[in-house]
Structure formats: structure tokens, C-alpha cells
């Protein structure tokens with residue numbers, strides 16, 4: 350029996366002349382690896398004429414057939430109408446590298462089973478932030494093959510007319526150095542940075558022991574502080590420079606319009622801090638209050654930081670209370686002020702969620718019941734997954750994990766979280782052709798959905814697992830990761846440098862520097878049914894492409910193929926949360 354499948358597979362190859370590849374798009378699965386006792390499934394194209402279940406054989410590296418079985422009955426992907434079958438090979442649990450073979454197809458796909466498949470992925474997803482650093486050179490041995498000179502010192506930043514005050518009139522020069530580039534572009538945005546720091550530091554708080562031992566090989570690795578916190582501090586320090594003397598925070602630091610795909614050292618455009626806004630200021634308040642709590646044990650490494658961050662957070666919150674509805678409306682701003690600014694907006698016209706998060710973090714830092722009472726009053730009715738534009742869930746998760754002083758409220762928030770997850774988990778267990786709680790609905794494919802949709806749903810499942818101990822949530826967190834790492838309609842492993850079929854041309858100016866690029870460990874935005882970049886710079890989607898296949902591994906496609914700090918934070922929060930369970 351063992352040999353026959355292998356001979357049959359080889360015979361197919363000889364007859365059809367097909368070269369066995371290790372990455373056939375017909376077999377879609379987590380390309381990074383499975384834990385030995387994890388549920389293991391793959392989604393396959395139907396390879397039988399009558400749509401009967403395909404035969405599947407799994408061969409070891411030495412060519413022995415170690416598993417055989419039949420795929421499921423044919424299912425139809427509701428988004429594309431394409432027939433698919435599921436293969437469940439969970440009973441194969443011996444660590445090793447394998448090849449999956451379909452019969453009568455000649456498709457093959459690599460398969461890895463490993464005790465810690467997500468550890469290197471977590472490390473690289475965190476190192477991606479180091480590669481995004483502005484204002485300092487990325488040197489060996491920390492560059493690990495991707496060195497570059499410093500870009501954007503941001504020591505001579507102009508105050509834009511929209512941000513002018515009596516104390517800092519238009520074109521005042523300030524220093525606002527450090528921090529991470531936001532994404533594929535060279536700008537720095539407080540709103541997105543604040544959301545990113547929230548997920549970043551909350552992830553640390555959930556898995557301190559795990560992150561405390563995670564070595565990232567960054568310049569600060571010699572300090573007596575976890576590498577992850579040292580990396581975060583590089584961006585937190587920059588965020589603090591974005592606070593004006595009155596407590597308000599500038600919305601972003603930017604050139605007037607996006608730079609070309611040029612090396613950061615070639616950039617010549619002036620850079621500005623623009624309009625102070627309520628969401629940015631509250632995101633700063635929340636970030637600094639949370640940071641003051643997380644870094645309290647490291648006063649000896651960052652003397653005075655906790656007190657400085659606490660004071661800045663309080664001043665930011667007060668500024669927002671006095672200016673509760675100043676939003677970033679870039680077109681309106683450009684009608685009033687010059688130079689016109691045309692870079693990313695991160696526009697958000699409702700600050701209730703940011704008030705909720707900032708007041709929550711200030712309560713957890715100070716234990717002052719005034720902040721608690723205000724926070725509970727700001728909690729929105731509607732349960733909405735956290736994104737850069739709606740951070741309410743970050744606050745709700747904080748109450749679920751720190752219920753003291755609001756036990757009933759925290760319980761109600763937890764009930765809302767579990768109710769939110771229920772229909773998606775049921776889809777994974779019944780109708781999903783990818784055995785995934787994400788990606789079964791057309792509206793789930795939008796700009797950045799790999800993160801704001803899939804990884805974040807996985808993180809929600811991890812929090813639900815932590816809160817309830819119900820294994821069903823951890824299984825579904827892992828299914829979300831399987832989806833991002835290859836068990837999806839495109840067959841891409843959406844992390845640069847990982848898997849057998851991953852993006853090679855991300856919309857990422859820094860990656861474009863390296864002939865051996867792209868930079869590894871970056872999560873790609875993913876399929877986006879809105880296709881906002883269609884027709885721009887040569888971006889062209891196939892006619893009638895389905896929502897879950899609206900993806901182009903093409904550098905100009907910023908709407909599907911960019912990378913960002915807020916997407917990478919959800920990647921490592923998910924992979925680390927799963928790896929830490931080992």
C-alpha cells in the first residue's frame with residue numbers, strides 16, 4: 350500500500366510530464382507549519398472528473414507514504430463559486446517535512462509539522478518594527494542581511510499652518526525624531542501609531558514570560574529590558590515629541606505628498622507636523638498611560654519615563670476634554686492652509702471610542718474612579734472589532750482582563766465578545782471551504798483585512814480562550830492563522846519571506862532598496878474587494894475577480910499589497926499568543 354501511492358504519484362508525473370512542485374496552488378494550507386497535536390487541514394481543488402472526493406497521500410522526505418485518506422465531499426466557495434474539497438490529516442502528528450500528493454492530480458504541496466512552528470515567524474514579525482525605524486542606521490549584526498543608512502532624521506520639522514499657535518507659529522522648526530515609518534510610505538501618523546502601541550503593549554501584558562525571553566537581536570538587546578519593550582520605546586519616545594506645549598497631539602508628521610519609491614536618504618521634501626486632533630491626542634493619552642503601567646518595572650532602564658508619560662497622558666486627556674471634536678478632514682484643511690497635504694489621512698470623525706480607551710488606561714494607571722466613571726460612560730453600544738479608527742474594543746478587553754471596580758460591566762463586555770465570535774466559529778465548523786472563522790463573506794475582504802479582519806479575529810479568539818479556558822477558541826485562533834499563512838483562496842502565505850508561495854513585490858519603499866528583498870516578516874494587507882488602486886500606476890485586476898481573490902503581488906498595488914505597523918502588530922500578537930501556549 351505504502352509504495353503504491355508513491356509509484357502512482359510518480360507515474361502521474363511521468364505521464365503528464367508535470368514537474369512535482371512543492372507549491373501547487375491547487376493545495377492550500379498553512380505553509381509555515383503545524384504543531385504536532387494541532388488540527389491539520391488543507392483546501393484542495395477538485396481533481397476528479399465527477400467531483401467525487403480526491404485521494405490524498407502524504408509522503409515523508411524519504412518518499413515513504415505516511416498517511417493516506419480521502420478528501421471531503423465537494424463544497425462550493427460562495428464568493429467565487431469554485432468547487433473545493435477539504436482534507437483533514439490531523440492524525441499525522443510526527444514532526445517532519447512532507448509532501449502532499451493528490452490523485453489523480455499531479456499537484457503536490459510541502460507540509461511541515463514542527464513543535465514550535467510560529468517562533469521564528471513571531472521573531473521576524475517583531476523585527477519588522479526594527480527595520481521600520483527612522484532616524485538611525487540599520488547596521489549589522491542587527492540588520493541580518495538588510496543594512497541601510499539612517500533615513501529621515503526629522504530634526505528640522507516645520508509646524509504646518511494648520512497646527513500654528515502663538516507659541517509655535519507657522520514654520521516653527523521642531524525636532525520630532527525617531528519612531529517607525531508607518532507602512533510602505535515614509536510618514537509617521539499618531540492615530541495609527543497609538544492603535545499599534547495599544548495592541549503591542551497589551552500583547553506583552555498577556556504573555557510577559559514569553560516575550561521576556563524573546564531575543565530580537567536589536568541594538569538594545571544588551572539592556573536589562575525585554576527586547577520587545579526596547580523596540581516599542583523607540584516609537585513611544587517619538588510619539589511624545591508629537592505633543593504640543595498645550596497638551597494636544599499633532600495628527601501626523603509628513604511630507605506634503607508621498608515620496609516616490611526612492612531610498613530614504615534621497616528624500617528632499619520638507620516635512621511638517623499638521624493639525625492637532627482629538628483622536629490623535631486621545632490615542633497618545635491612552636498609549637502613554639498604558640506604557641507608564643507596562644514600563645513601571647524598568648525605571649532603572651528608563652529613569653523618569655513613568656512620571657513623564659503619566660503627566661503627558663493626563664495633559665493630553667485634558668486637552669481632548671477641552672477640544673472634544675477636532676477631526677482630521679484633509680480636503681477641508683487644504684482649502685484653508687498651504688502647502689496642501691495629500692498623504693494618508695487616518696481620518697476618524699468620532700472620538701467616543703478614543704475617549705473610552707484613554708479614560709480606561711488612565712483609570713488602570715491611576716486607580717482614580719473619576720476616569721473609570723467617565724470610561725464606562727463613553728463605552729459605545731455597538732460591539733466593533735478594534736481598528737485604528739475604532740479602539741473601543743481595546744478598552745473593553747482591558748476591562749475584561751482588569752475587572753476590578755467594574756465587574757458587572759466587564760462581564761457584559763465579555764458576553765458581547767463571545768456573542769460576536771459565535772457565528773464566525775460556526776461557519777468555520779460547518780460551511781467554510783477553508784475551515785476558517787474568517788474569509789467566508791465578501792465584505793470581509795477590504796484594505797488591510799489580513800490584519801484588521803483575520804489576525805484580529807484570531808486575537809479575539811485568543812482573548813476568549815484566556816477568559817473562558819474553552820479550547821474551541823484557541824482552535825479557531827489557529828484557524829485564522831492557517832488562513833493568513835496559506836489556507837485561503839489565493840494560496841498565498843501573506844507574510845514576506847515565509848512559506849513556499851509568498852509576496853515578492855510588496856508596496857514597501859524600504860523593501861525596494863534591497864536586491865535580495867523584500868524585507869522579511871511583514872504581513873501584507875491582502876485581498877480587497879474595493880480595489881481602490883485599480884487603474885493607477887498599472888494596477889489591473891482580472892475581470893470579475895471574486896472578493897477573496899482581489900489581490901495582486903504587484904508593487905504599485907497599495908490597496909492589497911502594502912505593509913504597515915498596525916498590521917504587523919496583529920500578526921505577532923496572534924503567532925506569539927499561540928506559540929506561548931506550547
Ligand code: G3I
Pocket residue numbers: 531532533534692693694695736792793795796797801879907911912913
Ligand atoms: O472597515 C470597513 C469594512 O467594514 C467594510 O466592509 C469595508 C468595505 O467597504 O471597508 C472597510 O473600511 C476600509 C478601512 O480601510 C478598513 O480599515 C475603508 O474602505 C478603506 O478606505 C480604509 O483604507 C485605509 C487606507 O489607508 C485609505 O484611507 C486603510 O485602513 C489604512 O490602513 C490605509 O493607511 C495607509 C496610510 O494612510 C498611509 N500609510 C500606508 C497605510 C496603509 O496603506
Ligand code: 9MR
Pocket residue numbers: 532533534607692693885886905907911
Ligand atoms: O505609497 C502610498 C501608500 O503608502 C498609501 O497607502 C497609498 C494610499 O494613500 O498611496 C500610496 O502612494 C501612491 C499615491 O496614492 C498615488 N500615486 C502613487 C503613490 C505611490 O504608489
